[in-house]
Amino acid sequence: MLRHEVYLAQQYRGYYYLSQKIEDDLYGDEQALSWNELLDDYQLYRDRKGNLSIKPKG
Known part of the structure; x- marks a missing residue:
């Protein structure tokens, strides 16, 4: 996995x-x-740092 360019992509x-x-x-x-x-x-969320998270709606 480390050999691929996408590994470190945010x-x-x-x-x-x-x-x-x-x-x-x-x-x-x-x-x-x-x-x-x-x-x-599900609802997608992005925090101030740009990190994504997912949580069930409701």
């Missing part, structure tokens, strides 16, 4: 973090989702 780290959060939340309860369904249930 945007890539944000997407990787989001994918891990989604996986943690959905673990053990697998079902296919479309992006629209996913975005209906």
Whole structure:
């Protein structure tokens, strides 16, 4: 992974973090989702430093 240029890219780290959060939340309860369904249930947040996070709506 260190050999690839995307490893240190801020945007890539944000997407990787989001994918891990989604996986943690959905673990053990697998079902296919479309992006629209996913975005209906989750909200993306960006803090002042530009870090992305995802949280269930509600």
